[in-house]
Structures are given as C-alpha cells and as structure tokens.
Amino acid sequence: MKGCPLACTWCHNPESIEPRSHVEWKGVLCIGCGICGTVCPQHGITFDEDGVHTADFCNACGTCTRECPTQALELKGINYTVDDLYKVVIKDRAFWGKDGGVTVSGGEATLQWQDVLALFKKCKEDGVHTALDTCGFNQREVFEALLPYTDIFLYDLKLFDDEEHIKYTNQSNKLIFENFEWLAGTDARIWVRTPIIPGATDTDENIKGLAGIVRDRVEKWELCAFNNLCQDKYDRLGKEWDFKGTGLMHKERMEELTQIAHENGSSVAVWSGATALTD
Ligand code: SF4
Numbered sequence: 001m002k003g004c005p006l007a008c009t010w011c012h013n014p015e016s017i018e019p020r021s022h023v024e025w026k027g028v029l030c031i032g033c034g035i036c037g038t039v040c041p042q043h044g045i046t047f048d049e050d051g052v053h054t055a056d057f058c059n060a061c062g063t064c065t066r067e068c069p070t071q072a073l074e075l076k077g078i079n080y081t082v083d084d085l086y087k088v089v090i091k092d093r094a095f096w097g098k099d100g101g102v103t104v105s106g107g108e109a110t111l112q113w114q115d116v117l118a119l120f121k122k123c124k125e126d127g128v129h130t131a132l133d134t135c136g137f138n139q140r141e142v143f144e145a146l147l148p149y150t151d152i153f154l155y156d157l158k159l160f161d162d163e164e165h166i167k168y169t170n171q172s173n174k175l176i177f178e179n180f181e182w183l184a185g186t187d188a189r190i191w192v193r194t195p196i197i198p199g200a201t202d203t204d205e206n207i208k209g210l211a212g213i214v215r216d217r218v219e220k221w222e223l224c225a226f227n228n229l230c231q232d233k234y235d236r237l238g239k240e241w242d243f244k245g246t247g248l249m250h251k252e253r254m255e256e257l258t259q260i261a262h263e264n265g266s267s268v269a270v271w272s273g274a275t276a277l278t279d
C-alpha cells in the first residue's frame, strides 16, 4: 500500500512513501530510443544528461512502461478494486504451504484501512491467514476495526525518546505508543519490530526504553539489523539517502542489544538480519 505518514530517514521502501503512483526509470536498461517521449499522451517525458524524467502531472497511465522496448520504465503503484486485489493475492494460494497467508504492508497500510478491512474480511471468509505490518500511527478506531480480522500485527516501535522520534521520522511517537498499549491489552497476536539503525536507533538507552514498553506482552520482539540494499531504489528515484555508504551492524552489537532487551524486561527479544563480516 502506498503512502506513509512517517518520513523515516532510513526508509527502505522510498518508492512507497508517495501515495500516488509514479514511474521509475532504470538507467542501466535504457537504450535512449526516445519511444517513451513519443507515446506519452500527456507529453510528460523529458530527456537530459541525467536520463529520462517524468513530469509532476504524469497521471500514471502506464503507456510509456508498456511501450518501452527494454522495460527500463516501471509503474510503481497500481490501482485495484478490493475484489481484483483479492484475486491477485489468492491465485498463488496453492504455493503458500500450511503457514502461508496475506501480509499487507506499505508505506503505511492503515492509511487505506477501509480497503485493508474489506480485503481481510474476504480472507477470513476463505480461511486465509492475515498479517498487518503497521507503524501504529493512525486513530485507535482504525485498529479496533481491523483487530477482529487480523491474525497477527507486525508492529514497529522505532525510538523511545520522542524528540529523537520526531527528528528521525518527522512524527511524535505518542500515538504509536498509545495504540500499542491498547493493542497489547487485547488478545491480539503481536510481533514488535525495531529497525536497528546505526547512529539512530542502536543505542543502549533506546533499547532499554523500548524494553520497558514491550516487556513480555508480545509473542516476539525482533531487532532487525540495518541493511543497505535499498540504495539502488534511491538511485532510481533520483533521491539522496542519508544512510548512503553506511555499513552493516556487527553481530556482537546485535547480541549486546538483544541482551540489553532481556535484562530490561523483555525476554522475547531476538535479532535478525545480515551483519558485517569485518570491521
Ligand atoms: S505513465 Fe503515462 S502520463 Fe506518465 S509519463 Fe508515462 S505515458 Fe506519460
């Protein structure tokens, strides 16, 4: 689901921040034929030494992406009705295995919560497992509506300190923590996830503070080690990334942070992700 109310400086899905659909250009595939500029009904494509650019008034009709002979243009964001989206997700059901199901993420999926609700209702009618990946930043009523149809919440808690939260995400953590408190008091299955970002969320104080909130009220608290695989996405979007060139976390530090979580009241903490091989 596209669109997000937060603006995390480390965001690994920058293509999903904007609510509207857009076209991405992959320079390595482009042969410079100019066909895209010819076929665009809006005359919204320009060329310069940096490559192919689409205008702000691009309406994401997809003509250029269909006509590009090398698939150098890709439409990010497709409008579906809930029924059509359900057909797309259910068609691979035979390959899911017994633990498979539907996970809705973003962006922030709850920005389109009525559609998520309708989709999850359809899933439950067919006995399909549902997971909601959320940053927790929405009105309580939204989570109340989704709760009966959500088998598991994948709930992000990023920064304990509110000033730091505002600095790195552009929003306060107050609503996120309030919603978490409420959700943890229900019978919902919850996995909390905390991205461990070098120089931002990877401090002892942050993990201590979050441990006091998470405690053992959830099934799992996953400390997810930073990775830099999204650099390519920023390059394609022509955006700078604050974490360009930042190295991976070290295994010892991930173990240390997990231990801090355990010692501060959360025995359900584990860590995941690739770590640096050397200094
Ligand atoms: S998606 Fe449509 S409007 Fe946008 S640049 Fe391509 S052809 Fe033009």
Ligand code: SF4
Pocket: 025, 029, 030, 031, 032, 033, 034, 035, 036, 037, 052, 067, 068, 069, 070, 071, 072, 073
């Ligand atoms: S149609 Fe495709 S290959 Fe041709 S200039 Fe446009 S992006 Fe490049």
